Amino acid sequence: MYAVIPLLTSSETIPLDRGPVLGSGSKNEGMDIRDMKVEKMTNLQIKEEKVKADTNGIIKTSITADKTDEEEKEDRAAQSLLNKLIRSNLVDNTNQVEVLQRDPNSPLYSVKSFEELRLKPQLLQGVYAMGFNRPSKIQENALPMMLAEPPQNLIAQSQSGTGKTAAFVLAMLSRVEPADRYPQCLCLSPTYELALQTGNVIEQMGKFYPELKLAYAVRGNKCEYSRAGFAFEIPMKVTWVSTVERGQKISEQIVIGTPGTVLDWCSKLKFIDPKKIKVFVLDEADVMIATQGHQDQSIRIQRMLPRNCQMLLFSATFEDSVWKFAQKVVPDPNVIKLKREEETLDTIKQYYVLCSSRDEKFQALCNLYGAITIAQAMIFCHTRKTASWLAAELSKEGHQVALLSGEMMVEQRAAVIERFREGKEKVLVTTNVCARGIDVEQVSVVINFDLPVDKDGNPDNETYLHRIGRTGRFGKRGLAVNMVDSKHSMNILNRIQEHFNKKIERLDTDDLDEIEKIAN
Ligand SMILES: Nc1ncnc2c1ncn2[C@@H]1O[C@H](COP(=O)(O)OP(=O)(O)OP(=O)(O)O)[C@@H](O)[C@H]1O
Numbered sequence: 435m436y437a438v439i440p441l442l443t444s445s446e447t448i449p450l451d452r453g454p455v456l457g458s459g460s461k462n463e464g465m466d467i468r469d470m471k472v473e474k475m476t477n478l479q480i481k482e483e484k485v486k487a488d489t490n491g492i493i494k495t496s497i498t499a500d501k502t503d504e505e506e507k508e509d510r511a512a513q514s515l516l517n518k519l520i521r522s523n524l525v526d527n528t529n530q531v532e533v534l535q536r537d538p539n540s541p542l543y544s545v546k547s548f549e550e551l552r553l554k555p556q557l558l559q560g561v562y563a564m565g566f567n568r569p570s571k572i573q574e575n576a577l578p579m580m581l582a583e584p585p586q587n588l589i590a591q592s593q594s595g596t597g598k599t600a601a602f603v604l605a606m607l608s609r610v611e612p613a614d615r616y617p618q619c620l621c622l623s624p625t626y627e628l629a630l631q632t633g634n635v636i637e638q639m640g641k642f643y644p645e646l647k648l649a650y651a652v653r654g655n656k657c658e659y660s661r662a663g664f665a666f667e668i669p670m671k672v673t674w675v676s677t678v679e680r681g682q683k684i685s686e687q688i689v690i691g692t693p694g695t696v697l698d699w700c701s702k703l704k705f706i707d708p709k710k711i712k713v714f715v716l717d718e719a720d721v722m723i724a725t726q727g728h729q730d731q732s733i734r735i736q737r738m739l740p741r742n743c744q745m746l747l748f749s750a751t752f753e754d755s756v757w758k759f760a761q762k763v764v765p766d767p768n769v770i771k772l773k774r775e776e777e778t779l780d781t782i783k784q785y786y787v788l789c790s791s792r793d794e795k796f797q798a799l800c801n802l803y804g805a806i807t808i809a810q811a812m813i814f815c816h817t818r819k820t821a822s823w824l825a826a827e828l829s830k831e832g833h834q835v836a837l838l839s840g841e842m843m844v845e846q847r848a849a850v851i852e853r854f855r856e857g858k859e860k861v862l863v864t865t866n867v868c869a870r871g872i873d874v875e876q877v878s879v880v881i882n883f884d885l886p887v888d889k890d891g892n893p894d895n896e897t898y899l900h901r902i903g904r905t906g907r908f909g910k911r912g913l914a915v916n917m918v919d920s921k922h923s924m925n926i927l928n929r930i931q932e933h934f935n936k937k938i939e940r941l942d943t944d945d946l947d948e949i950e951k952i953a954n
Contacts, residue, residue, distance in 0.1 A: 482694040519848035523594030534769040543578035556642035570597030580605035585744035592772035615685040651691025691732035708738035719749040785941035786916040796945040803948035814896030816884035825863040838864035
């Protein structure tokens with residue numbers, strides 16, 4: 435399979451001979467991601483500048499070191515990408531799939547094997563080559579619906595990692611006609627990097643279809659951005675095309691891209707005839723609508739497609755805004771939902787420690803470490819500044835510390851998490867934005883160096899639960915220690931206790947015997 439990335443101006447050259455590099459303008463420039471070792475704590479200094487690209491791939495800088503976690507705008511696209519990069523396999527979920535059929539009288543199919551789907555042999559081969567033995571929970575229901583004749587529309591929601599991407603890629607590859615040399619499937623992703631991730635899945639699953647081609651509808655400056663700051667493996671067989679003339683139709687059967695560029699390709703540049711599109715996929719709808727302009731662009735693209743085009747929309751979350759958007763772009767849908775597995779505090783022993791200053795909190799932490807064996811711990815701070823200070827102090831005490839901080843590139847964060855997962859570091863100090871969505875199963879101790887509060891200073895119960903809670907499956911016992919250093923934080927703690935109706939016991943960290951008891 436080949437891929438084409440047009441729209442590069444003549445001044446842009448793509449260094450195919452050079453590996454992707456990290457950190458535009460940083461000391462990492464020129465470093466190959468594959469060779470990159472996460473720097474030791476002592477070398478890892480918090481830069482005062484945040485290096486981040488906006489939706490157009492333009493890199494802006496701003497002073498952010500003092501910013502609190504909540505002041506920092508959560509970048510959903512970066513979070514989503516991080517999740518994809520650190521995920522090693524399918525996320526299991528014991529909940530039942532909810533299915534809402536457009537036609538309640540039609541029989542409800544679900545499959546337990548890929549054979550039952552009667553896929554083309556090359557495709558089945560591709561699925562097995564990826565190591566998939568049987569459909570995931572969401573795929574069991576979504577695949578028969580997506581592959582049914584006549585084609586049906588679908589809105590599907592399930593948390594990240596449950597197999598949505600693999601499902602719609604399989605649907606696109608099933609419907610595409612490789613002998614027809616024009617775009618037939620169109621997939622929208624919120625960012626270039628996410629589009630590349632999905633493109634990789636298309637390439638892997640479609641690898642036994644040599645005649646099938648894939649085009650990335652992304653702006654030239656995104657390629658520039660990728661080259662400067664992002665560390666993706668550029669797809670193996672990419673053909674870089676510097677010019678495609680306006681009005682000239684491209685021959686790739688599948689196009690994946692960001693809404694703005696796809697819209698240009700369909701309208702202004704006329705690279706694609708939207709009337710020939712058979713499958714339209716809108717991936718990561720929740721991330722999409724969080725990005726200015728993407729919602730309108732997606733709707734404009736959808737309006738150009740033929741009535742009988744199959745519309746598929748996927749989202750990891752399903753707040754009202756996503757649902758409203760979904761209904762606008764997917765007429766007469768079937769709906770599939772898989773609820774996230776709930777976290778509980780039932781198996782967690784919760785304590786608080788009274789301190790009067792940051793230094794005392796640090797001392798309490800040292801006492802804890804002195805008294806009990808802590809295999810791996812995650813420590814949450816409110817600001818990056820505190821996180822970097824604490825990481826440095828712990829490091830001075832001889833701990834192997836990893837720091838996850840907001841100004842790190844997504845790939846750097848993924849590398850830090852990977853090392854922590856592998857046990858190379860025993861303590862992970864982080865702010866909340868960085869750690870959202872990360873499951874590190876082996877972590878049995880969580881320290882709230884600062885209690886989680888929302889932007890108005892009220893207790894953030896959801897974040898508290900997410901930091902220390904465990905799902906039924908990973909119901910191993912855990913220990914949570916909350917540092918309280920003011921009347922205000924005591925008040926926050928009390929409100930958290932009330933909210934969950936679970937007592938948080940006081941712990942005296944000066945009393946070694948008492949600390950030892952909590953470990954048993
Ligand atoms: N049927 C399957 N059997 C085994 N592994 C699978 C199966 N389907 C998907 N996977 C793998 O599970 C992981 C998650 O799948 P996928 O990326 O499709 O999830 P997702 O729901 O799309 O996640 P996201 O919302 O982050 O895009 C991937 O590594 C994928 O290769």
